[in-house]
Amino acid sequence: MVKICCIGAGYVGGPTMAVIALKCPSNQVIVVDISVPRITAWNSDQLPIYEPGLEDVVKQCRGKNLFFSTDVEQHVAESDIIFVSVNTPTKTRGLGAGKAADLTYWESAARLIADVSKSNKIVVEKSTVPVKTAEAIEKILTHNSKGINFQILSNPEFLAEGTAIQDLLNPDRVLIGGRETPEGQKAIKVLKGVYAQWVPEDRIITTNLWSAELSKLAANAFLAQRISSVNSMSALCEATGADVTQVAHAVGKDTRIGPRFLNASVGFGGSCFQKDILNLVYICECNGLPEVANYWKQVIEVNDYQKNRFVNRVVSSMFNTVSGKKIAILGFAFKKDTGDTRETPAIDVCKGLLGDNAHLSIFDPQVNEDQIQRDISMKKFDWDHPRHLQPSSPTSVKQVSVVWDAYEATKNAHAVCILTEWDEFKKLDYQRIYDNMQKPAFVFDGRNIVDVEKLRKIGFIVYCIGKPLDQWLKDMPAVA
Ligand code: UDX
Numbered sequence: 001m002v003k004i005c006c007i008g009a010g011y012v013g014g015p016t017m018a019v020i021a022l023k024c025p026s027n028q029v030i031v032v033d034i035s036v037p038r039i040t041a042w043n044s045d046q047l048p049i050y051e052p053g054l055e056d057v058v059k060q061c062r063g064k065n066l067f068f069s070t071d072v073e074q075h076v077a078e079s080d081i082i083f084v085s086v087n088t089p090t091k092t093r094g095l096g097a098g099k100a101a102d103l104t105y106w107e108s109a110a111r112l113i114a115d116v117s118k119s120n121k122i123v124v125e126k127s128t129v130p131v132k133t134a135e136a137i138e139k140i141l142t143h144n145s146k147g148i149n150f151q152i153l154s155n156p157e158f159l160a161e162g163t164a165i166q167d168l169l170n171p172d173r174v175l176i177g178g179r180e181t182p183e184g185q186k187a188i189k190v191l192k193g194v195y196a197q198w199v200p201e202d203r204i205i206t207t208n209l210w211s212a213e214l215s216k217l218a219a220n221a222f223l224a225q226r227i228s229s230v231n232s233m234s235a236l237c238e239a240t241g242a243d244v245t246q247v248a249h250a251v252g253k254d255t256r257i258g259p260r261f262l263n264a265s266v267g268f269g270g271s272c273f274q275k276d277i278l279n280l281v282y283i284c285e286c287n288g289l290p291e292v293a294n295y296w297k298q299v300i301e302v303n304d305y306q307k308n309r310f311v312n313r314v315v316s317s318m319f320n321t322v323s324g325k326k327i328a329i330l331g332f333a334f335k336k337d338t339g340d341t342r343e344t345p346a347i348d349v350c351k352g353l354l355g356d357n358a359h360l361s362i363f364d365p366q367v368n369e370d371q372i373q374r375d376i377s378m379k380k381f382d383w384d385h386p387r388h389l390q391p392s393s394p395t396s397v398k399q400v401s402v403v404w405d406a407y408e409a410t411k412n413a414h415a416v417c418i419l420t421e422w423d424e425f426k427k428l429d430y431q432r433i434y435d436n437m438q439k440p441a442f443v444f445d446g447r448n449i450v451d452v453e454k455l456r457k458i459g460f461i462v463y464c465i466g467k468p469l470d471q472w473l474k475d476m477p478a479v480a
């Protein structure tokens with residue numbers, strides 16, 4: 001029996017291991033983490049992350065062949081395959097600050113593996129890391145190996161939050177990179193054997209180490225680029241009277257382009273896109289490729305522009321000031337069906353509105369007050385450290401209140417900003433909301449989910465990303 005251990009019980013490690021346990025009943029799968037509260041939550045009825053379908057899978061396997069533990073050393077020592085899925089924050093100081101990945105947690109995991117191992121191991125990179133990290137890890141392991149053979153594989157995870165379980169059960173592809181030596185190829189075969197228990201063989205791609213590492217960065221960069229492309233078009237649509245949804249539909253009908261990932265929005269968020277592109281930019285710069293670096297940097301710049309543009313639309317529409325005005329924020333997670341707020345565009349939008357002295361009343365079905373207050377007061381990039389190393393609970397921002405109901409959030413508000421596309425926001429009683437708001441009442445839809453005509457009939461002034469502008473907004477400046 002192959003014993004599998006995963007270091008890091010986060011958004012990637014937890015769901016991935018749960019699905020491996022489900023599909024490989026003869027393998028024992030143990031997820032370890034230094035965070036006691038996280039492991040306690042994985043062992044309870046209240047899992048630490050919200051992910052549709054996850055609870056079912058965990059309940060089926062937990063205690064049978066899926067275990068969660070804080071005893072990192074023991075389980076690493078006893079396992080044959082060790083996945084490493086720990087935090088890889090962006091460096092905030094020193095060489096490469098603001099761009100390069102901080103591999104502190106990866107390095108300490110690698111040193112621990114070297115320290116406690118007494119038998120040969122396959123070590124699998126699961127967290128996104130810069131190209132050539134495997135080589136560095138390999139060096140740490142082999143220089144401390146005491147005669148043990150370590151094979152490093154790169155097996156990047158392509159799951160998207162909110163659809164993680166479906167993505168894991170039915171992946172477009174599984175990518176495994178390894179050394180081109182006989183030992184490397186043997187290790188690839190072992191890991192392939194795990195996935196082959198439910199993934200068709202033609203979807204399991206094997207490559208060399210660097211190709212696998214770079215493919216993950218490239219895939220995320222391409223996806224983010226599509227969103228920045230459609231978002232850049234949304235600005236032009238607003239200026240010309242075109243409708244970005246119609247443009248995206250027409251463009252996406254070209255089978256060479258395809259229809260997915262063309263929804264204009266207030267901006268992309270999530271733990272991966274920005275971080276991976278910054279990483280890519282840094283690698284290009286280090287390799288003497290400034291033109292390539294600048295090309296990818298633009299994807300992030302357009303994303304920042306889009307968030308700023310949204311804030312400017314709100315402020316300029318409301319007589320150029322939101323000072324002292326109550327603004328309801330519906331949705332704080334970076335996308336629907338997750339409670340994750342890492343790099344959510346809501347943080348920058350809220351900070352922008354607070355900068356103009358607004359009072360915010362925030363509602364998200366899956367994000368609690370503590371998280372929102374932490375996010376609004378946390379410094380850029382601090383979110384990506386293990387929780388116990390993040391700045392301790394901040395003093396809450398006075399002008400922000402977090403409520404547990406959309407109607408409460410919008411009561412007496414001057415404006416509503418929709419920042420996450422939760423399905424329940426489509427079904428709200430907007431007449432009731434309108435009746436309880438200050439007039440003129442504004443809706444700024446950052447996800448294009450509302451029925452614009454219906455809302456205008458009710459009496460709202462409505463702004464939607466990339467759609468023909470409300471008469472009210474036509475003379476207002478779009479960019480400060
Ligand atoms: C992404 C990749 O999709 C996944 O393959 C990788 O493993 C991790 O990074 P994730 O960040 O979980 O996954 O979510 P994703 O669905 O890619 O959305 C990222 C952001 O882009 C969200 O803020 C989402 O709202 C936004 N988005 C997505 C758009 O604004 N428009 C779109 O058309 C699609």
Ligand code: ADP
Nearest residue numbers: 008009010011012013033034035086087105386
């Ligand atoms: P991801 O989205 O990549 O899964 P998370 O931040 O959700 O990232 O999860 C990373 C997890 O790794 C955290 O729960 C953190 O406590 C854990 N972790 C970080 N360093 C170590 C380590 N050296 N040993 C065990 N767990 C670690």
